[in-house]
Amino acid sequence: MAGKITLEKDKISSNYQEHDFYDLIIIGAGISGLSTGLMWLKNTQGKKTLLVEKNRYPGGYVTAYEREGYVFETTQLFPDIIAILEYLDLDIKLKPYTGAFMRRIVVDGDKLEQYKIPTGSENFSEYLCGLFPGEAANIRRFVNYAVDLFSQVRRLKAIRTPLDTLMTPFRAPKVVACLNLTYSGLLDKMGIKDPRLREVLETFGAFSGVPSDRASSILAVGAMLSSMTQCFRPYGYYDEFPAKLATLYQRLGGELLLGSPVERIVVENGAVTGIRIAGGQRTIRAKQVVTTIDPNVAMRQLVGDEHLPATYIKRLEDTIMSPSSFNVSLGLDNGIDLSKLDIDYPYNVVSTGLGTSEKLFDAFLAGENAFSDTCFHAALICPSLTTGAKNTVTVRxxxxGINDWSVWRKEDPARYKEEKERWADFFIKIAEKYFIPGLAKHIVVRDISTPATYARWSGSPTGSIYDMASLVTQFGPKRLPMKTPIAGLLQPKFAHSIYGSMNNGIQVVDLMLDRAFNGGNSLFMPRGK
Ligand SMILES: Cc1cc2nc3c(=O)[nH]c(=O)nc-3n(C[C@H](O)[C@H](O)[C@H](O)COP(=O)(O)OP(=O)(O)OC[C@H]3O[C@@H](n4cnc5c(N)ncnc54)[C@H](O)[C@@H]3O)c2cc1C
Known part of the structure; x- marks a missing residue:
């Protein structure tokens, strides 16, 4: 019944003690901010720590919400973050996906190819070799190379001493070789030519919302292997994860202030001295501040250009934020048995053929929209098959791009509604055609999120769902560094995703503790473990 469901996020409340001074203030209680707070408190003692969030709930993009008795979620899969959860001693029941990791449909005119991509890199390799025997040697070479590359990433130091920098070409030669290589460049290098095979493999570039000819090969391989090796979702709703992180953070002594937008990062003589909350009378002072929000908003609006060198402003201006998303979440009646439909995968993906991601992304960069009946890329997720709640399906x-969505939402609600409904119909038609026959007649509730919804919820004006776009031109040393030009102000932007955001927290705490926690490592390998 509407309004009767209490979600885990509803149980979290502020415990702000209004101290005059904090050792650390963190802006944004998404997964990056929560992870920062937790890693910091696990590795320090007695530090006064404040986490400030503009929304009334922690979690940022990882959340769940109720509409007319149905619970909808944003995210759909956890890659392998088990070691991090064990370190935190965070008890959450996760459903492991052990069979196929993704059902993938590629539409080419009237033709339709279907793949069921298995979990585990060896299974994946053998599965593809069976389908594309002519490319078997290249497939094996690619998968072996990818596994090697990912293991070399583990040997890299994110926080480097001069000696680490000198050692990098010896410790991680494949990482160095791939630093400026796109994902499709890597497929070329491995000799993979079959367009059908490339279409399957290029799915992993699209994970980050960027096409393979621009995606960083290292990031795409990382996304592929970290999700494929082991992937999970909670048995409960997705808000359970940030709620548990927030509870643990508070239990470790951290203070949380919800429903409080930060409107100013206070800087004096080139160093951060605190923050100001919207409508607040005073500066909450801090020795260090970590910002996990949109970098342009944090630096240009909350800090202000007057405190930043021109070169850094230019770097911010040149940063391409990732695309946004259009989501239709559907509550369905009991007349449909979703368990009979072969859709219980972390991802069911359907797209038109090779080149689709490039076309869609080029249009996004040009402020246009290239989705049409002959050019689309959509994912379908079915959370209720795990949660056991009333039937829900999300199509994404x-x-x-943000295009006019925010303007329509603010200034032309009728147009906003019309566009929302039009695109919702478009995606429902796709879902009906490829995954759930007769879907439309079972819909009881439809809840639509546009790029303007994501912009409002996250505070990112572009509604970017994956932070800075994972382009090869914005990866590794070319990404905005954690150290900002303001002393004491840090901005961890290692990567997006749940896994990437947990790593944001790990890396920034390691930096603040001078590598005493994670040894400067690029991935989670805490000292003493
Ligand atoms: C629809 C969707 C599906 C996704 N699916 C997956 C998935 O299945 N698996 C996966 O790994 N990743 C997925 N992602 C990506 C993943 O959710 C994000 O990369 C990750 O959650 C980002 O976390 P974050 O903390 O860096 O940023 P955010 O989640 O954006 O958190 C930033 C927080 O800062 C707050 N904030 C902003 N401005 C201010 C301010 N001025 N003052 C105070 N607080 C402020 C925001 O309210 C927000 O809570 C998905 C994202 C979306 C949107």
């Missing part, structure tokens, strides 16, 4: 289109 990426990449969508």
């Amino acid at each position: 289109g990426v990449p969508f």
Whole structure:
């Protein structure tokens, strides 16, 4: 019944003690901010720590919400973060996906190819070799190379001493070789030519909402292996994860202030001295501040250009934020048995053929939208098959740009509604055609999120769902560094995703503790473990 469901996120409340001074203030209680707070408190003692969030709930993009008795979620899969959860001693029941990791449909005119991509890199390799025997040697070479590359990433130091920098070409030669290589460049290098095979493999570039000819090969391989090796979702609703992180953070002594937008990062003589909350009378002072929000908003609006060198402003201006998304979440009646439909995968993906991601992304960069009946990329997720709640299905289109969505939402509600409904119909038709025959007649509730919804919820003006776009031109040393030009102000932007955001927290705490926690490592390998 509407309004009767209490979600875990509803149980979290502020415990702000209004101290005059904090050792650390963190802006944003998404997964990056929560992870920062937790890793910091686990590795320090007695530090006064404040986490400030503009929304009334922690979690940022990882959340769940109720509409007319149905619970909808944003995210759909955890890659392998088990070691991090064990370190935190966070008890959450996760459903492991052990069979196929993704059902993938590629539409080419009237033809339709279907793949069921298995979990585990060896299974994946053998599965593809069976389908594309002519490319078997290249497939094996690619998968072996990818596994090697990912293991070399583990040997890299994110926080480097001069000696680490000198050692990098010896410790991680494949990482160095791939630093400026796109994902499709890597497929070329491995000799993979079959367009059908490339279409399957290029799915992993699209994970980050960017096409393979621009995606960083290292990031795409990381996304592929970290999700494929082991992937999970909670048995409960997705808000359970940030709620548990927030509870643990508070239990470790951290203070949380919800429903409080930060409107100013206070800087004096080139160093951060605190923050100001919207409508607040005073500066909450801090020795260090970590910002996990949109970098342009944090630096240009909350800090202000007057405190930043021109070169850094230019770097911010040149940063391409990732695309947004269009989501339709559907509550269905009991007349449909979703368990009979072969859709219980972390991802069911359907797209038109090779080149689709490039076309959609080029249009996004040009402020246009290239989705059409002959050019689309959509994912379907079915959370209720795990949660056991009333039937729900989400259909998602990426990449969508912010375009006029925020303007319509504010200034032309009728147009906003019309566009929302039009695109919702578009994606429902796709879902009906490829995954759930007769879907439309079972819909009881439809809840639509546009790029303007994501912009409002996250505070990112572009509604970007994956932070800075994972382009090869914005990866590794070319990404905005954690150290900002303001002393004491840090901005961890290692990567997006749940896994990437947990790593944001790990890396920034390691930096603040001078590598005493994670040894400067690029991935989670805490000292003493
Ligand atoms: C629809 C969707 C599906 C996704 N699916 C997956 C998935 O299945 N698996 C996966 O790994 N990743 C997925 N992602 C990506 C993943 O959710 C994000 O990369 C990750 O959650 C980002 O976390 P974050 O903390 O860096 O940022 P955010 O989640 O954006 O958190 C930033 C927080 O800062 C707050 N904030 C902003 N401005 C201010 C301010 N001025 N003052 C105070 N607080 C402020 C925001 O309210 C927000 O809570 C998905 C994202 C979306 C949107």
